[in-house]
Amino acid sequence: MIRVQLPQHLRTLAKVQGEVQLEVSPPVTQRSVLDALEARYPMLKGTIRDHVTQQRRAFMRFFACQEDLSLESPDSPLPESVVNGKEPFLVIGAIAGG
Amino acid sequence: MSKVRVLVGTRKGAFILTSDGKRENWEIAGPHFAGWEMYHLKGSPVDPNRIYASQSSGWSGQVIQRSSDGGKTWETPGGGVQTGPGGFPMGESNKFVYDSSPDTGKALTTHQWYDGTQHPWEFKRVWHLEPSLTDPDTVYAGVEDAALFRSTNGGQTWEELSGLRGHGTGPKWQPGAGGMCLHTIILDPANSGRIYIAISAAGAFRTDDGGKTWKPINRGLRSQFIPDPNAEVGHCVHHVAMNPKRPNVLFMQKHWDVMRSDDAGESWHEVSGNLPTDFGFVVDIHAHEPETVYVVPIKSDSEHYVHEGKLRVYRSRTGGNEWEPLTKGLPQSNCYVNVLRDAMAIDSLDKCGVYFGTTGGQVYASADAGDSWNPIVRDLPAVLSVEVQTLP
Numbered sequence: 334m335i336r337v338q339l340p341q342h343l344r345t346l347a348k349v350q351g352e353v354q355l356e357v358s359p360p361v362t363q364r365s366v367l368d369a370l371e372a373r374y375p376m377l378k379g380t381i382r383d384h385v386t387q388q389r390r391a392f393m394r395f396f397a398c399q400e401d402l403s404l405e406s407p408d409s410p411l412p413e414s415v416v417n418g419k420e421p422f423l424v425i426g427a428i429a430g431g
Numbered sequence: 432m433s434k435v436r437v438l439v440g441t442r443k444g445a446f447i448l449t450s451d452g453k454r455e456n457w458e459i460a461g462p463h464f465a466g467w468e469m470y471h472l473k474g475s476p477v478d479p480n481r482i483y484a485s486q487s488s489g490w491s492g493q494v495i496q497r498s499s500d501g502g503k504t505w506e507t508p509g510g511g512v513q514t515g516p517g518g519f520p521m522g523e524s525n526k527f528v529y530d531s532s533p534d535t536g537k538a539l540t541t542h543q544w545y546d547g548t549q550h551p552w553e554f555k556r557v558w559h560l561e562p563s564l565t566d567p568d569t570v571y572a573g574v575e576d577a578a579l580f581r582s583t584n585g586g587q588t589w590e591e592l593s594g595l596r597g598h599g600t601g602p603k604w605q606p607g608a609g610g611m612c613l614h615t616i617i618l619d620p621a622n623s624g625r626i627y628i629a630i631s632a633a634g635a636f637r638t639d640d641g642g643k644t645w646k647p648i649n650r651g652l653r654s655q656f657i658p659d660p661n662a663e664v665g666h667c668v669h670h671v672a673m674n675p676k677r678p679n680v681l682f683m684q685k686h687w688d689v690m691r692s693d694d695a696g697e698s699w700h701e702v703s704g705n706l707p708t709d710f711g712f713v714v715d716i717h718a719h720e721p722e723t724v725y726v727v728p729i730k731s732d733s734e735h736y737v738h739e740g741k742l743r744v745y746r747s748r749t750g751g752n753e754w755e756p757l758t759k760g761l762p763q764s765n766c767y768v769n770v771l772r773d774a775m776a777i778d779s780l781d782k783c784g785v786y787f788g789t790t791g792g793q794v795y796a797s798a799d800a801g802d803s804w805n806p807i808v809r810d811l812p813a814v815l816s817v818e819v820q821t822l823p
Contacts, residue, residue, distance in 0.1 A: 342466055342491060346507070376507040379525045380491035392490040426490040 335366055336421040343381070343424065347374040352421060361416045363395060364407040381424060396423040434822040435778050436501065437786055438482065439794055440469035443812035445484060446794075447502045450807075454784050454798040457807045463505065464496065471773055471816045472502075473560050478567040479820050483586055485557040485572070493556050495524035495572075495586045508586035524586050527554050527574055530593035539596040542576065543605035552576045552596070559773060561616035565623075573613035577604060577630040579642065592642035595628065600647060600664040604633035607667045607686075608732075614772055615668070620675045627681065627696060632657075632667035635683065637696050648696030652685060669712045670772040674721040682724050682751070684714040684772070689726055691751050702751020707738050713775040717800060718783040722750040725777075725785060725801060727770040735790075736767035744787070746801050760804035761795065768793070773816035780821055788814025 337353045344350065355369045364387070371378045382389050387407070389395070394403040398412045398420050414420035437448040444462025463469075467486045475481040484496040484505070496505045508524040529552050530539065544550035555575040563569035568585040578596055580589040604611060612631055619625035624641045627648075634649040647664050657665040667686035674680065683690040683699065687710050690699040703709035708728045717723035724747045730738045737743065742761040745754040768789035778784040785797045792811040795804045 340490070342488065345465075346491075346494060376494070376524070380494065384526045385528055390490065390492060 334418045335361060335369070335415065336418055337366065337370055338421045338423045339377075340424060340426040342426070343377060346376055346380065349374070359416075360408075361411050362408050363402065363405065363411065366411065366422055367407075392427040394425040394427050396425055397421070433780055435780070435784060436474070436479075436820040436822060437776070437794065437796070437807070438472040438474065438502070438816075438818045438820070439788055439811065439814060440472050440484070440773075440816035441788075441792070441812040441814050442468055445469040445472055445486075446808070446811060448794065448807050452780055454780075454796055455805075457796075459808055460502070463502070467494075468556075469815065470556060471559050471818075473562055473818045474501075474820045475562040475567040475570075476564055477562075479822055481562070481567040481585075483560040483562060483570050485560055487556040493525045493527065493554070495557070495560075497524070497586050508582075508584070527557070527572070527580055527589050528591075529554065529578060529596075530591040532593075539593060539601055542601055542611060543603060545606065549602060552578070555610060558612045558614045559616055561618060564618050564620055571616050571618075571626075573616050573628060575610045575612040576606075577611045577613040577633060579613055579616070579626075579628055581642070592638075594638070594643050595636060595645045598636075598645045598647075600633070603662075603664050604630060605665065607631035615671045617671060617673050617681075619673075619678045621678045625678075625695075627671060627673070629668040629671045629683075631669060632665060632686075634664045634666040635668050635671060635681075635696055648692075649699070650697065651692075651699030651701075652690065653688070654686065656686070670714050672714045672716050672724075674716040674718075677721040680721060680750075682714050682716060684711050684726055686710065686732060689714065689724075689751060702747070704747070704752030704754055706745055706754050711770075712772040713770050713787065715775045715777050715785070718777050718779040719781065720748070723748050723800070724751060725775065726754075727775070727787065729769060735769045737769070740764055740766050742766045742768065742789070744785070744797075744801055744804075757797075757801045757804070759802065760797075760806075766791075771815055773818075774814050776817045776819040778819045778821045784819065786817050786819050788817045790814065 335355045433452040439446040444465045446461035450457045470485045472484040480501040482498040486494040497508045541549035557572045559573040561571040572580040579592045615629035617627040629635045636645045638645045652666045669684045679695045681692045689703045691702045711729045741763045743756040768791035775787040782800045788794045790813040794807045
């Protein structure tokens with residue numbers, strides 16, 4: 334089970350509290366996790382990555398295991414600790430805007 | 432007794448203000464969508480409990496929200512109505528994708544950038560939502576970068592009316608200081624095929640065939656800040672208003688100049704008259720007197736606040752040129768707020784109520800067509816839009 338933590342505004346939009354838990358078929362990557370997230374919560378489409386290009390929105394970041402994975406390929410495997418559910422995959426709203 | 436419901440969009444959420452027909456005592460609900468920029472909320476004239484809202488943020492982009500109970504509860508269209516496997520909500524309400532079809536898209540892909548070069552269209556946000564006059568599930572969206580979209584399924588999916596960008600002048604459009612936004616959508620109640628829109632900075636446009644083909648309607652506009660002051664397009668139109676009872680007459684607040692058209696936009700003439708400054712954003716028209724017009728003069732385009740530190744609505748009862756300041760109940764010293772282009776609305780009671788919101792977070796109401804004013808609320812986030820619904 335993949336654990337995903339969303340920023341507060343997106344939890345409100347998706348009407349969820351706390352972590353989201355997702356079944357994700359291997360390989361577990363940014364893309365497959367976000368695909369599963371958007372399949373369950375369609376209102377999140379377009380809010381984390383662009384509808385068409387699927388590129389990460391500029392002020393959204395992806396963290397896991399104390400690392401910033403935002404610039405990794407969306408098809409790179411996520412850390413084993415995320416895959417086995419020990420660590421969450423964090424979707425973060427970047428600190429921006431003063 | 433009739434009621435009014437004022438829909439307020441702010442930089443940090445939406446608020447819904449309600450009162451009975453006396454418009455003296457108000458209930459304030461909100462913030463809805465706390466922390467998000469709410470550019471616009473507007474109710475369907477067919478079903479007043481159907482309200483559409485534009486919700487956006489620099490982090491997460493655009494979301495469309497919809498209420499079916501007058502703003503008490505909200506949903507992303509599709510969510511809560513259709514459910515997929517596992518009972519989860521279906522639907523995505525925020526997908527605005529420009530038409531890039533081979534027939535139209537290739538010629539539509541650039542507009543003028545600040546430095547004069549050509550720049551591709553990039554969707555940023557929805558500035559204005561205009562529900563259909565006849566169908567609560569049909570709604571138009573004016574977006575940045577400037578284009579017009581339509582949904583016929585209650586906001587669930589959106590399709591661009593690309594004839595607007597495709598009519599030929601698109602490469603001459605350019606962003607104003609607030610971005611290249613399509614901010615005004617007016618549906619003609621007497622002619623179902625006729626729609627007016629306005630873009631900053633391109634000008635006003637009209638379709639007579641429901642959005643397939645468009646033409647610029649800017650003859651008579653004169654803008655010193657563009658190379659050809661009388662150009663067909665390129666004018667920074669801030670807002671346009673129409674009284675539904677007289678749909679061929681339009682009033683416009685241009686960047687500078689208040690303008691009037693008596694022929695559905697075919698030609699315009701200036702009616703700024705004795706205004707202390709003719710820069711501004713809002714313009715609106717009395718519900719029952721089509722020659723009574725309201726504007727809020729702003730000092731200048733480099734000083735976006737009211738003139739002389741006094742918050743004054745100006746009213747003309749003569750269709751322009753002769754204006755009187757309306758000040759009773761409004762601050763007349765040390766006031767430096769702005770009133771943005773979608774932040775004024777007028778109800779249809781008798782006497783009609785006039786409402787406007789400021790960048791200082793005040794929402795003012797007049798229950799006597801502007802003769803006197805009272806703040807409904809003083810300390811909201813900066814107000815982006817104000818709409819009012821007159822309810823039975």
